[in-house]
Amino acid sequence: MAAASTVATGATVVAAADSQSITTVSNNISNSNNNSTNNDNNSNNKKLESEMRAPDSVVVTVPLCGSAASFALTCVLPFCNIASFLWVYTALPLYFLASDRPLWQLSLLLTVVYIPRLLVQIATRKYGEWLCVPMSFIAAACNLLFAIYPDSLAAIWVAVSANCAALNPTAYRALLHDRFAPAGTWQVKRALRVFMFADTLGYACAPFFGGVLYDNxxxxxxxxxxxxxxxxxxxxxxxxxxxWSSWRRRGCWTPSCGSNESANKVVESTLSDEPSKATSSKDTQTRPEGEGKDEESVRVAGAPVAVVMIAAFTNITVYAVEWCLYAIYFRLEFGWSGAWCGFAQMVGDLLGAGVLTISTMACVHHSASRCRCGSTPFCETLWRILGAVTRAPLVVPCLALCHGILMLMLAQPDFVVSVLGQILMGTVYVFFEQACQEMILVYSGGSGSLYRHYLAVHYLIFTAGCALGSPIAYGLYGAGGFATAFYVCSGSSIFVGLPTAAYYGCRLASTSGGLLGGFAASEKELSAKGTEGAVRSATV
Incomplete structure (x- = not known):
């Protein structure tokens, strides 16, 4: 640009001489400016290329669709993992009923099998996600033994226990986070929703498959x-x-282990609601692990995370009771076959999974925030209220109340009401679990290690709820019949939902957005206030 300035000064002097010189010098000025612009563009292009080659400063684009690895991780593995086990909730109750075996044996089986699963989760947290493969090999060997001796109670115990232990969605979610975290939070959320869809599809189809296979x-x-x-x-x-990255780490998170996060590639945009922000390189900062972020996040998010875990425990326990009883209930009360029992159980889960898929593809959350039914304040307030009660965290107590209502419907002697209660239970469970997963993602604050920690705690609680579902279901059924089990679960779900609504109502009321504000932005604001308060206390 300095050369162009010098030529421009010469043009002023020559202009006093003659117009032909002016034309000549003007052409020279234009050529000089063009050359300078081209040089600047070339310089910018080279700079951009060099930045694109710097993996530490630019967010990597990871395709959610069109990649075999992404498809395997988000679709195939969660589907096969869950579907390999949950068929037992249709086939085994019908088998025990047909063979006149006491139901307390089934209750004991469906409780004890979660003990090895709990041990595997602890080992996965300590040693890494690579354990999912050897556990699946062990389960495959036990299933081969089960296929040879299908009527042996010992073979049933061994195979069902191995299948339950190999059920490890926490490992797959952690591998998913490793793959998609460099692309930003919006891509991680989309991947988690696809994962949730496949997981839901797996446990939705499993009871139907179990019923059809057992009948035939x-x-x-x-x-x-x-x-x-x-x-x-x-x-x-x-x-x-x-x-293989998890195998190389084997539970180690130091920089020498090759962890993505240890290489200082932590995505700091987890609390952003906008996809454009989540994929911007400006929101990605390098932060060495252990600089206090995880400790601060645990301190600030301890109470709300505990509330989320209690809600998740209620969700799975209530649903597990329904899972343990639905096959026997509809066989004894309405004379259904195993296939019909599994089909009705499948429909509600598929409905919830379908809505999740639509929201993932169409970005419903962000589109709805821009929709307006009119320009009146009433319409805008109505949209904000609807948005608040259909997204985290207020959707959690709403869904807990829905669980209570549906359990009441399931206990009714009317066939249509009871079937509708069973079907919609699956839909509510899907939305409930997805809301808890997205809240865990927000509370992790972009930290992969903290996200793994919350996932491990969640899955331990999830496993405990699954294990307790069987003794609660069959114990209450033995004490007072099906209606007693359903009524008790209904009251328990409502009992948890009301305090959860009060807690988050008080928590969000202190933020600038209030009850109708965005959840991620509100939690970010509360986290900042907590950090400032801690700094003031330390200063005093």
Missing amino acids: GGLRACAIYALAGTAVCALLPLTLASY
Whole structure:
């Protein structure tokens, strides 16, 4: 640009001489400016290329669709993992009922099998996600034994226990986070919703598959089906780079272990609601792990995370009671076959999964925030209220109340009311669990290690709820029948939902957005206030 300025000064002097010189010098000025602009553009292009080659400063684009690895991690693995186990909730109750075995044996089985699952979760947290593969190999071997001896109670115990232990969505979610975190929070949320859809599809189809297979081939057909699913879960992760990264770490999170987060690639935009912000390189900062972020996040988010965990425990426990009883209930009360019992159980889960898929593809959350039914204050307030009660955190107590209502419907002797209660229970469970997962993501504050910690705690609580569902269900059924079990669960869900609504109402009321504000922005504001208060206390 300095050369262009010098030529411009010469043009002023020559202009006093003659117009031909002016034309000549003007052309020179234009050429000089063009050359200077081209040089600047070339310089900018080279700078941009150099920035694109710097992995520490630019967010990496990770495709959610069109990639075999992404499809395997978000769709195939969660589907096969959950579907390889949950068929037991249709087939085994019908088998015990047909063989005149006491239901306390089934209750004991469906409780004890969660103990090895709990141990595997603790080991996964300590040693890494790579454990999902050897556990799936063990489950496949046990299913082969089960297929050979389908009527042996010992083979049933061994196979069901191994399948339950191999059920490890926490490991797959952590691998998913490793793969998509460099692309920003919006991509992680989308990937989690696809994962949740596949997981929901798996446990929705599993009872139907279990009913059909048991009606036509007995437990041997169910064992072969479980063998195929666990074999996929044993082999497919070996093709994923994130799995081998977990193997190299083997529970180590120091920079020498090769962890993405240890290499200072922590995405700091987790609290952003906008996809444009989540994919902007300006929102990505390098932060060495251990600089106090995780400790501060745990201190500030301890109470709300505890509330989320209590809500998640209520969600799975109430739903587990329904899972334990639905096959026997509809067989004894309405004379349904195993296939029909599984089909009705499947419909509600698929409905919830379908809504999640639509929200993932169409970005419903962000589009709805821009919609207006009119320019009047009433319409705008109405949209804000609807948005607040259909997203975290207020959607959690609303769904807990829905659980209570649906349990009341399930207890009614009217066939249509009871079936509607069963179907919609699955839909409510899907939305409830997805809301808890997204709240955990927000409270992790962009930290991969903290996210893993919250996932591990959540899954331990989730496993405890699954294990307790069986003794609660069959104990209450033995004490007072099906209606007693459903009424007690209804009251428990409502009892948890009301205090949860009061807690988050008080918590959000102190933020600038109030009850109708965005959840992530409100939590970010509360976290900042908590940090400032801690600094003032330390100063005093």
